[in-house]
Amino acid sequence: MKAPPQEFTEIDRAGIIPLCHELAGRNAQWHIHALHPGCRFNPNPSDYCFVIEDTGAKRAWRCFSSDAFTDECHELVQLLHGATILDDAALDPDFVPPRILLLVRDCVAKDEKWHHHIMKPGCVFSPDPENHVVTLERETSPEMEIYSSGQPPNDLQREVELLYFRQHR
Numbered sequence: 001m002k003a004p005p006q007e008f009t010e011i012d013r014a015g016i017i018p019l020c021h022e023l024a025g026r027n028a029q030w031h032i033h034a035l036h037p038g039c040r041f042n043p044n045p046s047d048y049c050f051v052i053e054d055t056g057a058k059r060a061w062r063c064f065s066s067d068a069f070t071d072e073c074h075e076l077v078q079l080l081h082g083a084t085i086l087d088d089a090a091l092d093p094d095f096v097p098p099r100i101l102l103l104v105r106d107c108v109a110k111d112e113k114w115h116h117h118i119m120k121p122g123c124v125f126s127p128d129p130e131n132h133v134v135t136l137e138r139e140t141s142p143e144m145e146i147y148s149s150g151q152p153p154n155d156l157q158r159e160v161e162l163l164y165f166r167q168h169r
């Protein structure tokens with residue numbers, strides 16, 4: 001994996017939520033990642049790593065912790081995408097699940113360890129930075145599954161986030 005094209009500014013855990021609110025408040029092109037120990041994008045294999053990116057300003061911040069960032073994620077995913085991102089009722093019944101979602105459902109059904117990344121255009125980790133990307137990493141495969149789209153994949157993302165938080169809360 002090639003080095004990210006920019007440096008990360010290290011921040012304290014307490015600074016994560018205020019920084020995201022500041023970015024949201026000035027309509028920055030921002031997004032977040034919660035990297036697990038062992039995730040290919042996490043340079044520290046024994047810690048969790050939280051990443052905040054302002055892709056418009058090409059800035060990125062990160063914070064390492066021995067504890068998962070689940071609470072921050074739950075709040076910030078909704079700040080980023082609106083509360084409907086975690087609302088079951090907002091799922092579109094006509095949505096045709098792409099292969100990556102079938103794989104996620106399969107992981108859930110088999111109780112296989114998995115996690116995902118939602119990458120906006122310009123994301124430092126993205127294998128396809130021109131597009132919106134969703135990736136899946138799972139225990140039984142060394143390959144990263146990649147979904148790319150020119151449009152924000154809201155239905156895909158909603159179901160993936162719901163499945164993820166159901167397993168981790």
Ligand SMILES: [Zn+2]
Nearest residue numbers: 039040041137
């Ligand atoms: Zn990962």
Ligand SMILES: [Zn+2]
Nearest residue numbers: 053123124125
């Ligand atoms: Zn990113």
